[in-house]
Amino acid sequence: MGLGGISLWQIAIVLVIVVVLFGTKKLRGAGGDLGGAFKGFKKALNEGDAAKVESKAQKPS
Template identity: 65%
Template sequence: MGLGGISIWQLLIILAIVVLLFGTKKLKGMGSDLGGALKGFKDSMQNDDDAKNLEKKEQDEADAAQKTEKKDESKL
């Protein structure tokens, strides 16, 4: 038994039918498109994380500057 009750022979027959219907060039193109879409998604997520980290860093710096100003005011 293979995946969910499908044997290896059934999977090979399905693969052969898909190759006959679409052809290897079209399947390769679809695979490349899918890979490009996944890469774009990962890059977008990374850019979003970078933007959040930058925003947090700027907020931390602003908070530190306010604390420094309050210390300076209290000394006066």
């Protein structure tokens, strides 16, 4: 048994069908776009956290 009742063979068949339908070039481009989106999101979160820490440090107690 695999994930949620899906066997390894079923996952492999679905992956082969996706590669045949879309091609490796489109999948590589989509993966790159998704990775870029995650990097941007992570960067925005880190900048937001840094701004909060900086504003707390500047406030007089």
